Amino acid sequence: MKFLHTADWHIGKELGAFSLLSEQWNAFQQVVAIAEDEAVDGIIIAGDLYDRGIPPLNAVEAFEQMARIMNLEHHWPIYAVSGNHDGAVRLGAGREWRETTAFFIHTTLAEAFEPVELPDMQIFMLPFLDPLDARIYYQMSDEESRDYTSIEAVMARIIPDLVAKFKPGKHHILVTHYNVIGTGNIGYELTSETNSQVGGLKGVPASLFADFDYVALGHIHLRQASPTDTIRYAGSPVKFNTKEAQAEKGVYIVEVGDTVTVKWRPIQPVKDLIVIKGTFSEITAPAFYEQYAREGANWFSISLTDFPDVRNARGILTTIYGDIVEVNYVGQNAQLGNVVQSELVDGTLSDQEIISHFYETVAEKPLSAEQVQLVEMMLTDIGRGV
């Protein structure tokens, strides 16, 4: 069986002040072309289909149209879970009817225990959960609940229960949406920078998933974070912030049989996200900026290493570069950095990054691990529209 593995579409997301919808449509069309070219047996979307629990109307219209194209026109089965950005209840509405054409979308823990049964394969779909969801599902007493306050503890209970559902002689795939930590990584050394997106949270150990033939992950937007060769993040198909600017985006083609083979298929952006760093006079020099296609051809993230002695620096930069998603000040003068704090908060950083940044500025120390976890829980609740 051959699958296309993608994740983290975040339909409805904005980059700075700009809608990413046309970029997301472009990526989607390449996903369709790749799926056709590879003649896949199904499409896996490992969570965060939408960017938030109550997506804007044009995001709903876009995803519905994409689903029609994949499932009703091309007749590809879809295997999807809700991620931490999705509103599980709203996304799951109509689930039973979608299944009539093999569009599977699991948004509750109970559904994770009902794998899709193919002749030679079981496909388990485990959505992003709050530990509370698991405590309710398992009808835990207050006393027992005390041992299940973290995602890691909850997953250590759930995964063996999924494995207990394995039918012998079949292959087993898991689709899920968590921060999974391996002992190594594939191809790239994970730097603290690429890893900072998951905050200081502990992750679910990859060893928990050893019994599955392939684990299709979502949550981390860079495939370089994949814990092992068969436990992979496909990453997002579109660049969402400057940390992802250098990364190649794409999807995995996964063939699961007695062996598992994984192939990377890149996706080309229409407009790329270009990160520029320098003094104001350097980057406003024609010899410098003329090297880039501008005027709507690309998005620019600009880091100024000095504080320019002009009024409306951003206006001047916009005239030159066109679509500027952010202007940062990275000079050594910390005070100037504080002055332009608000410039950071324009949508290119994750909410968690903004809160961490703010806390560090005010408290002059980073968030503790407990604080990071608290922030993550609160953001999750907000994102799900609870």
Add this chain to the structure above:
Amino acid sequence: MKFLHTADWHIGKELGAFSLLSEQWNAFQQVVAIAEDEAVDGIIIAGDLYDRGIPPLNAVEAFEQMARIMNLEHHWPIYAVSGNHDGAVRLGAGREWRETTAFFIHTTLAEAFEPVELPDMQIFMLPFLDPLDARIYYQMSDEESRDYTSIEAVMARIIPDLVAKFKPGKHHILVTHYNVIGTGNIGYELTSETNSQVGGLKGVPASLFADFDYVALGHIHLRQASPTDTIRYAGSPVKFNTKEAQAEKGVYIVEVGDTVTVKWRPIQPVKDLIVIKGTFSEITAPAFYEQYAREGANWFSISLTDFPDVRNARGILTTIYGDIVEVNYVGQNAQLGNVVQSELVDGTLSDQEIISHFYETVAEKPLSAEQVQLVEMMLTDIGRGV
């Protein structure tokens, strides 16, 4: 063919501070029992399935469960449209998949022109529209658009286009959600009170629908507003405000063949809405209040004809009566009425009624017809989550 005709479920609505969900579940179970008893061929829900464009999560869960019971367990086809309270885009999400089991829900004008084709019948479903939707659908020029600013003008264009789709030799049903005005009414004289719910708006003339065998309407919550014997409002299955307190709620069973027969099947509330009027001393006398089942057995709307000389009159009344949805002051002292204006605004009046009431208090004259129309348009936009 035999249909159950219902409308205006408003799932998620509250009565005063009280959720109506348990009352709505009770009504739903009676709808199911009636549909079983009558062995109907389908269930018509003529709009306002939800109370607002972005319904709360428990409302989404409730309606999904109701839809599963009707369509997946009992295998009744469902013929539904979105009403002015529904968010058309969100409600329509997944529509194509729902249709695989004959759960039809139309939320756009384009869909209205695609009737469900049964061997001897065409069922047209025309959702509530903004005139703008029609101008876009018909690709009207700016000049032409000037003639289509009202629902009445738009409907005069749409309905003949629907009739043009009629296949001869078949019966024709329309499901829609508007204020339709007949030359007479059935059974009851419409008082200005029961009619005030539609504001001062002109309605769509019933004569427009003369070519249909049966028109299943939603929008007005009282079946007594039905314009003719075959153009009917089923009304809401639950009482939503004091104007509906005296009305019997229920559904219509409609048999459409060479003749059309319509039968009323009432629905019994669990908790009734009881309207009480009197002086404070009258209605706090045991001999008076002991005639009513209280302490959660009923909802009470209380109109005081004097201004009681006690602190916390509402608290005293709540101790006696239990679930009080509103306390009005209807004494002759207008000043006192003004003092307690805020008491009116607790959810039992429609938004339009609250605005009209407020305007009259401030401006000392009623809203003009144009103002009523403007308010209706704004409320519609808000309700749809635009």
